[in-house]
Amino acid sequence: MRNPLLQVENVTVRFGGLVAVNDFSLEVTQGTIHALIGPNGAGKSTTFNCISRFYQPNSGRIVFDGTDITRSPASEMAGCGIARSFQNLELFNELTVLENIMIGAHVHCGGSLRAWLQAKPPAVMHHIDEVIERTGLAPYRKHKARNLDFGHQKLLELARALAIRPRLLLLDEPAAGLRNREIATLDRLLTDLVRTDGLTVLIVEHVMQLVMSISDRVTVLNFGTKIAEGTPQQVRNDPAVIEAYLGKEAAHA
Amino acid sequence: MRILGLLAALAGLIVLPLVSTGYVVYLANLLLTFTVLCLGMHIVIGEAGQFSLAQAAFFGIGIYTSGLANTAFGWPFPLSVLASGLVAALVGLCIGTLALRMRDIYLALATFAFGEAMQWVFLSWTSVTGGPNGLRIPPATLFGLEIVSDRQAYPVVLAITLLMIWATVLIARSRLGRAFRAVRESEVAALAMGVPVRTTKLVAFALSAFFAGVAGAMFAIYSTYIHPDSLGFQTTILVLTMVVVGGLGSISGAIGGAIVFGLISELLRQAPSYQEIIYGLILIIFMMFAPRGLFAFIGDNLKRFARA
Amino acid sequence: MDLQLALLFLQQGVASGLVVGSVYALLALAIVIIFRTSEVPNFAQGEMLMAAGYVALYLFVFRAMPVWAAIPMTIVVAFAGAALFRRVVLTQVAHASGSPVNLVIATLGLSYVLKGLVRQTGFGDTPRSFPALVSTDSIMIGQASVTRLDLAILGTAVIVMAAFFWMFGYTKLGRAMRSVGMNPKAAQLVGVNLNRIHTTIWGLSGAISAIAALLISPKLLMTADMGSVVTLGFAAAIVGGFASLPGAVVGGFIIGIVEQLVGLFVSSRAITLAPFLAIMLVLILRPQGLFGGRVVIKKV
Numbered sequence: 001m002r003n004p005l006l007q008v009e010n011v012t013v014r015f016g017g018l019v020a021v022n023d024f025s026l027e028v029t030q031g032t033i034h035a036l037i038g039p040n041g042a043g044k045s046t047t048f049n050c051i052s053r054f055y056q057p058n059s060g061r062i063v064f065d066g067t068d069i070t071r072s073p074a075s076e077m078a079g080c081g082i083a084r085s086f087q088n089l090e091l092f093n094e095l096t097v098l099e100n101i102m103i104g105a106h107v108h109c110g111g112s113l114r115a116w117l118q119a120k121p122p123a124v125m126h127h128i129d130e131v132i133e134r135t136g137l138a139p140y141r142k143h144k145a146r147n148l149d150f151g152h153q154k155l156l157e158l159a160r161a162l163a164i165r166p167r168l169l170l171l172d173e174p175a176a177g178l179r180n181r182e183i184a185t186l187d188r189l190l191t192d193l194v195r196t197d198g199l200t201v202l203i204v205e206h207v208m209q210l211v212m213s214i215s216d217r218v219t220v221l222n223f224g225t226k227i228a229e230g231t232p233q234q235v236r237n238d239p240a241v242i243e244a245y246l247g248k249e250a251a252h253a
Numbered sequence: 254m255r256i257l258g259l260l261a262a263l264a265g266l267i268v269l270p271l272v273s274t275g276y277v278v279y280l281a282n283l284l285l286t287f288t289v290l291c292l293g294m295h296i297v298i299g300e301a302g303q304f305s306l307a308q309a310a311f312f313g314i315g316i317y318t319s320g321l322a323n324t325a326f327g328w329p330f331p332l333s334v335l336a337s338g339l340v341a342a343l344v345g346l347c348i349g350t351l352a353l354r355m356r357d358i359y360l361a362l363a364t365f366a367f368g369e370a371m372q373w374v375f376l377s378w379t380s381v382t383g384g385p386n387g388l389r390i391p392p393a394t395l396f397g398l399e400i401v402s403d404r405q406a407y408p409v410v411l412a413i414t415l416l417m418i419w420a421t422v423l424i425a426r427s428r429l430g431r432a433f434r435a436v437r438e439s440e441v442a443a444l445a446m447g448v449p450v451r452t453t454k455l456v457a458f459a460l461s462a463f464f465a466g467v468a469g470a471m472f473a474i475y476s477t478y479i480h481p482d483s484l485g486f487q488t489t490i491l492v493l494t495m496v497v498v499g500g501l502g503s504i505s506g507a508i509g510g511a512i513v514f515g516l517i518s519e520l521l522r523q524a525p526s527y528q529e530i531i532y533g534l535i536l537i538i539f540m541m542f543a544p545r546g547l548f549a550f551i552g553d554n555l556k557r558f559a560r561a
Numbered sequence: 562m563d564l565q566l567a568l569l570f571l572q573q574g575v576a577s578g579l580v581v582g583s584v585y586a587l588l589a590l591a592i593v594i595i596f597r598t599s600e601v602p603n604f605a606q607g608e609m610l611m612a613a614g615y616v617a618l619y620l621f622v623f624r625a626m627p628v629w630a631a632i633p634m635t636i637v638v639a640f641a642g643a644a645l646f647r648r649v650v651l652t653q654v655a656h657a658s659g660s661p662v663n664l665v666i667a668t669l670g671l672s673y674v675l676k677g678l679v680r681q682t683g684f685g686d687t688p689r690s691f692p693a694l695v696s697t698d699s700i701m702i703g704q705a706s707v708t709r710l711d712l713a714i715l716g717t718a719v720i721v722m723a724a725f726f727w728m729f730g731y732t733k734l735g736r737a738m739r740s741v742g743m744n745p746k747a748a749q750l751v752g753v754n755l756n757r758i759h760t761t762i763w764g765l766s767g768a769i770s771a772i773a774a775l776l777i778s779p780k781l782l783m784t785a786d787m788g789s790v791v792t793l794g795f796a797a798a799i800v801g802g803f804a805s806l807p808g809a810v811v812g813g814f815i816i817g818i819v820e821q822l823v824g825l826f827v828s829s830r831a832i833t834l835a836p837f838l839a840i841m842l843v844l845i846l847r848p849q850g851l852f853g854g855r856v857v858i859k860k861v
Contacts, residue, residue, distance in 0.1 A: 078447025092438035107447040119426040370837035529677030536670030544658035
């Protein structure tokens with residue numbers, strides 16, 4: 001068993017009186033793809049936003065690679081090696097594809113005055129070109145993000161996150177709204193990133209076809225509580241999961 | 254092609270004082286000063302998408318700092334130009350640190366109120382500003398030489414302007430410029446990319462104050478007189494209008510806007526009430542129909558015309 | 562300064578402060594309802610007030626219209642003008658570019674157009690005084706001296722605010738406005754016509770500014786620059802947290818009292834600095850404002 005890269009320990013998040021996430025714990029193993037699924041409003045995105053430090057949990061601990069990050073600001077996550085994508089695209093719309101990805105490499109541009117003022121720091125350009133190649137965005141380098149079609153915008157979100165050179169990649173519904181062909185590309189790309197580059201991925205996704213195909217482990221949330229965890233196969237046959245998704249009758253049928 | 258155009262413009266600027274009257278040189282100095290003011294506004298609004306409405310106040314701080322440095326301390330002007338920029342940036346840093354702790358619009362409101370307050374300070378601090386009587390600005394000096402005429406000041410003003418344009422281009426192309434634009438386009442995404450959003454806004458704001466301070470020092474080199482009345486909100490709006498006419502978010506737009514609209518506003522000086530109506534209408538009409546500025550608007554329409 | 566005098570000043574400051582503060586509260590209310598629903602700080606609010614004041618002056622003095630006709634007419638004109646601006650100009654600005662900065666610039670443009678127009682009519686160049694509709698005889702309250710006009714101003718402002726809060730809290734229109742402020746998309750889904758609500762809110766904000774103009778004009782010398790009183794409205798809104806309506810009202814009263822106290826205890830020239838100092842103090846001590854609760858979290 002390899003070490004856990006990310007540990008979420010007993011995290012609880014309340015919004016006013018509403019408990020969005022309740023005493024939730026999770027371990028993501030290094031070099032695996034871990035999916036977080038559950039019906040709408042189950043608290044998946046809230047958990048995500050806690051890990052990427054956009055929300056502050058009311059209690060609990062988040063540990064990344066042995067370091068407690070529960071109190072760290074969101075802007076330090078990229079530097080730690082945690083990258084995220086956004087459920088509803090958050091691209092830099094008026095900027096080009098290349099610029100979007102270069103901002104992803106922000107933390108690698110170095111801190112010296114010279115590095116701050118360099119237009120194309122050679123240290124990062126090589127990696128950026130590689131990311132562009134790999135995500136198939138090369139023909140669109142100079143296009144404005146807002147002029148791309150939806151599928152490519154989703155890819156750009158991913159490419160920008162990869163430019164961070166993360167150790168942990170948090171993907172919030174990367175396949176939502178994509179066509180089958182595009183999902184297949186995403187599937188190949190993610191698998192390749194994990195198998196050859198040793199990346200660790202935590203993914204929130206509703207597209208079950210993708211979840212079942214790429215995940216090493218699946219955690220199911222409902223009403224802010226973990227109801228099941230295991231391999232895709234185990235989770236698929238878990239009565240509690242079937243009940244959460246389809247209702248009581250289906251579980252007993 | 255572009256290089257040739259730039260070289261031609263530069264050559265024109267260099268020979269300008271040799272072939273023209275005193276008024277034209279004075280106007281050129283003024284337009285170059287406005288160019289630097291516009292570059293400052295461009296950095297904070299155009300690049301970083303933050304609203305600063307105290308450009309005139311920072312301009313004033315630059316003028317008085319420079320006046321003080323020239324008379325009280327007898328500094329050579331390169332030093333007083335730098336000091337003007339730094340003092341303005343420092344004041345900006347203090348205001349910005351407070352204003353940026355909360356909502357975005359607080360920067361607009363705090364700088365608006367700060368501008369009004371500074372005008373009061375300019376009117377009341379008689380020992381430095383001359384108060385309501387205005388201030389006779391002492392001539393700038395360099396190695397004991399005094400700069401007394403527009404013509405003598407022109408090369409210096411031009412050199413500073415070119416330096417500031419160069420700095421703006423450098424900043425825009427750098428990691429810092431990318432961080433500015435990231436903040437403008439999406440704060441949450443910028444945070445996730447490791448851009449410290451609040452610090453970045455603050456840097457943009459302080460930089461724009463620095464530019465305005467330097468513009469103040471430039472003004473002090475060729476001008477002989479300043480009255481607090483010309484350091485009010487009206488001047489901030491004038492600079493904003495220039496940047497809007499040129500096109501928010503583009504450096505060439507900021508420069509072009511300063512020059513084109515600077516000339517227009519010089520023509521309008523005779524009719525203050527028309528001046529207000531025209532500034533206002535320009536702001537409204539450009540926001541409605543040409544939010545990317547005059548030059549982009551013309552360019553787009555030429556393209557459409559060529560295609561038709 | 563001996564204690565006796567200080568006490569006298571304190572009473573006078575609070576009394577006069579409540580009177581002017583009530584007008585600042587109206588202005589802050591007008592600013593905050595627009596901000597809550599469209600995230601735009603309206604920099605033309607002061608000039609809307611100024612222009613409405615001149616409309617009233619024109620109708621009263623130059624047209625000799627009776628009070629009962631001139632007041633409603635002023636309010637209607639202000640409502641229509643503001644609504645029209647929102648409908649014609651801001652809709653197009655939002656259509657041309659998504660950036661909120663552009664909307665703010667458009668309001669700055671409006672403020673300049675209004676100022677220039679009033680100057681152009683020739684009324685705005687020389688300071689003019691607005692006739693008081695209520696006698697300016699003084700009454701003593703404690704040791705503070707206030708005029709009947711002052712009491713009328715305070716009374717009217719309070720009634721208008723009460724009416725506004727009733728409308729906002731208990732009518733169908735008010736509910737629609739609140740829902741637009743909280744979640745425009747959801748409001749649209751349940752059948753609220755966003756465009757109409759925004760237009761109504763702008764109109765309402767214009768009408769409130771007009772009432773503030775009618776109240777404050779007799780106490781000021783009218784010039785085309787009197788719109789700068791908006792700084793105090795903004796200060797009041799910031800004190801109140803900028804998104805809270807009750808906060809705006811309390812902020813208005815606080816700013817009014819602070820302003821009068823500064824005038825009495827420091828100097829009348831320092832009054833100009835009062836709003837700036839109030840804004841800075843709030844930003845230093847309690848940046849979310851006195852009434853700004855928790856910060857709204859953007860959903861990502």
